[in-house]
Amino acid sequence: MRELELIRRIQERLSVQGDRVLRASGDDAAVVRASGVAVTSIDVVVEDVHFELATHSPGDVGHKALAAALSDLAAMGADAGEAYIALGLPEGFGEDSALELVDAMGALGNRCGVTVAGGDLSSAPALFVAVTVVGWAAKEGQLVGRDGAHAGALLGVTGELGGSGAGLLLLRGLEAELPDNVRDALLERHRRPEPRLVAGRALAGAGVSAMIDVSDGIATDAAHLAGRGGVAIEVRLADLPLASGVEAVASAADRDPLELAATAGDDYELLFTAPPDATERVEEEAAAAGAAVAWLGAVSAGRGLRLVGPDGAAVDLSGYEHV
Amino acid sequence: MRELELIRRIQERLSVQGDRVLRASGDDAAVVRASGVAVTSIDVVVEDVHFELATHSPGDVGHKALAAALSDLAAMGADAGEAYIALGLPEGFGEDSALELVDAMGALGNRCGVTVAGGDLSSAPALFVAVTVVGWAAKEGQLVGRDGAHAGALLGVTGELGGSGAGLLLLRGLEAELPDNVRDALLERHRRPEPRLVAGRALAGAGVSAMIDVSDGIATDAAHLAGRGGVAIEVRLADLPLASGVEAVASAADRDPLELAATAGDDYELLFTAPPDATERVEEEAAAAGAAVAWLGAVSAGRGLRLVGPDGAAVDLSGYEHV
Numbered sequence: 037m038r039e040l041e042l043i044r045r046i047q048e049r050l051s052v053q054g055d056r057v058l059r060a061s062g063d064d065a066a067v068v069r070a071s072g073v074a075v076t077s078i079d080v081v082v083e084d085v086h087f088e089l090a091t092h093s094p095g096d097v098g099h100k101a102l103a104a105a106l107s108d109l110a111a112m113g114a115d116a117g118e119a120y121i122a123l124g125l126p127e128g129f130g131e132d133s134a135l136e137l138v139d140a141m142g143a144l145g146n147r148c149g150v151t152v153a154g155g156d157l158s159s160a161p162a163l164f165v166a167v168t169v170v171g172w173a174a175k176e177g178q179l180v181g182r183d184g185a186h187a188g189a190l191l192g193v194t195g196e197l198g199g200s201g202a203g204l205l206l207l208r209g210l211e212a213e214l215p216d217n218v219r220d221a222l223l224e225r226h227r228r229p230e231p232r233l234v235a236g237r238a239l240a241g242a243g244v245s246a247m248i249d250v251s252d253g254i255a256t257d258a259a260h261l262a263g264r265g266g267v268a269i270e271v272r273l274a275d276l277p278l279a280s281g282v283e284a285v286a287s288a289a290d291r292d293p294l295e296l297a298a299t300a301g302d303d304y305e306l307l308f309t310a311p312p313d314a315t316e317r318v319e320e321e322a323a324a325a326g327a328a329v330a331w332l333g334a335v336s337a338g339r340g341l342r343l344v345g346p347d348g349a350a351v352d353l354s355g356y357e358h359v
Numbered sequence: 360m361r362e363l364e365l366i367r368r369i370q371e372r373l374s375v376q377g378d379r380v381l382r383a384s385g386d387d388a389a390v391v392r393a394s395g396v397a398v399t400s401i402d403v404v405v406e407d408v409h410f411e412l413a414t415h416s417p418g419d420v421g422h423k424a425l426a427a428a429l430s431d432l433a434a435m436g437a438d439a440g441e442a443y444i445a446l447g448l449p450e451g452f453g454e455d456s457a458l459e460l461v462d463a464m465g466a467l468g469n470r471c472g473v474t475v476a477g478g479d480l481s482s483a484p485a486l487f488v489a490v491t492v493v494g495w496a497a498k499e500g501q502l503v504g505r506d507g508a509h510a511g512a513l514l515g516v517t518g519e520l521g522g523s524g525a526g527l528l529l530l531r532g533l534e535a536e537l538p539d540n541v542r543d544a545l546l547e548r549h550r551r552p553e554p555r556l557v558a559g560r561a562l563a564g565a566g567v568s569a570m571i572d573v574s575d576g577i578a579t580d581a582a583h584l585a586g587r588g589g590v591a592i593e594v595r596l597a598d599l600p601l602a603s604g605v606e607a608v609a610s611a612a613d614r615d616p617l618e619l620a621a622t623a624g625d626d627y628e629l630l631f632t633a634p635p636d637a638t639e640r641v642e643e644e645a646a647a648a649g650a651a652v653a654w655l656g657a658v659s660a661g662r663g664l665r666l667v668g669p670d671g672a673a674v675d676l677s678g679y680e681h682v
Contacts, residue, residue, distance in 0.1 A: 063504045064432075064505065065432060065437070065492075066398070068399065070397045074391045074393045074493070076476065077387060078445050078479050079479050080447065080479045108388045109388060111387040112390070122402070124405055154400060156403045157403075158405045160405045162483065164447060166401075168399075169388075170493075
């Protein structure tokens with residue numbers, strides 16, 4: 037009965053966004069007006085695997101779990117619609133913590149026009165959050181997959197890289213000399229990433245040919261684009277758009293800032309390829325969606341990923357420690 | 360890298376059903392051709408909360424997690440389409456066990472025309488399976504909610520009750536004298552329930568007014584129909600269609616078989632209300648879908664659930680132990 041009461045309290049706090057959702061929680065299933073194609077992704081995060089409650093509040097965990105899932109929809113260029121959440125709650129986590137976690141998901145959903153339309157709860161030995169997100173597009177052709185990179189295209193990325201990894205190092209206790217506002221921005225970047233939904237749709241509309249969100253670090257994510265496209269991609273590390281403070285944090289950690297930014301992940305920026313004649317439109321549409329674009333590489337015939345350092349020599353990051 | 364390899368092996372084993380799925384695993388998200396309304400439910404099961412690995416094989420766990428989720432779509436009268444699965448895998452569970460679990464989901468999906476179109480994996484301190492299922496209907500009006508019970512309607516249920524609860528008692532070591540085939544059927548009933556998808560669509564088409572799947576036992580599930588419909592429902596316990604062997608198991612456990620069948624749950628039959636003039640059509644359509652129908656109660660003005668024993672007296676099961 038405590039579980040039913042918690043479900044009731046959660047349902048009270050969540051609001052329906054837009055007019056797509058016909059039935060949300062309270063029945064055997066949610067009912068949503070469909071259109072065109074549905075774009076769906078499921079993500080799960082587990083305590084002490086993906087996050088630690090020592091450094092993340094319940095709200096951080098909820099926000100980030102939903103943000104990471106929505107980032108997958110952004111990377112398809114889809115219009116985010118609904119989220120369905122399954123929570124595993126450990127003994128002692130407490131109802132207030134559960135509500136804080138759900139409230140953060142609700143707040144992010146409200147900002148993104150996303151309805152949390154269903155969920156399930158269980159007790160569990162550790163906190164986990166599984167999130168299924170559903171987005172929509174009028175036609176399949178409006179979406180962008182990972183597999184569209186062609187020789188001759190340029191590689192671009194939105195926003196800034198390395199901020200989340202630097203924030204995680206700070207959360208783990210690294211001492212670095214930073215202005216307070218820069219430090220706060222790095223911590224926020226790690227704990228409360230924003231899915232690039234508006235930019236994703238703008239980039240899809242501007243003609244990008246392949247797209248992926250930067251969840252594992254561009255060294256890994258660019259390799260996915262190369263692999264799925266059956267092409268070679270070269271990334272110029274010197275052109276990575278580093279977030280403010282990344283150099284200072286990397287220096288304090290005795291690490292190369294470019295390698296940190298290329299491997300740390302969790303930035304949830306969008307990495308994409310675009311034909312050369314589309315670059316101007318891509319920059320304009322992304323700017324209108326609030327995202328700067330940096331061009332950091334090129335696609336050619338061949339296979340695999342090649343990382344090039346500032347001195348022009350190839351860089352091997354395959355043994356590099358993931359933060 | 361082990362995780363990526365396991366994901367690749369899982370993807371190889373799953374097959375796309377029908378022509379709805381345009382992109383399954385391998386991209387940021389699955390892409391599915393939509394139509395009418397989407398019907399979506401998420402369910403999670405956790406080791407030692409919902410099942411024990413001492414009595415359930417990995418295949419049982421996978422099958423049952425998907426079956427329980429699909430049962431929610433059956434209870435809406437929806438056409439099941441896709442499933443998305445998030446797995447938490449404890450240390451030592453092993454890759455073979457993970458593949459057995461997924462294979463059982465794939466096999467059930469194949470039988471039901473359901474594509475496992477996406478997933479995520481994590482290590483975790485205990486095995487858990489979160490399943491999101493998506494079904495489809497051409498129009499909202501073709502679906503049946505929990506809220507449509509009206510005074511004057513009759514209460515019906517498909518199939519047989521109590522089998523899953525009796526099977527669980529046997530799994531936990533209860534000694535009962537039973538023919539082998541009856542014992543095996545009870546165990547199978549608990550470990551490998553079949554979602555009533557075809558019957559759910561048939562009942563929706565035959566004009567049932569409210570529907571829910573029997574997951575918590577009809578004493579609880581009928582109360583949901585009464586609560587959501589704002590009506591009173593009377594259930595005649597003597598008319599419960601008991602599965603073969605339930606009386607013998609209840610007797611061995613020193614329990615009342617009717618109370619066991621009304622409270623044990625996990626039967627995944629469909630409980631529904633229908634106007635009196637629809638009963639013949641309901642029976643015919645359900646029979647054509649392979650499901651017998653038993654009529655076991657009536658809806659009237661008022662509020663709440665009333666259980667009536669074989670002697671005509673009210674029965675209070677609120678303190679009854681859930682198996």
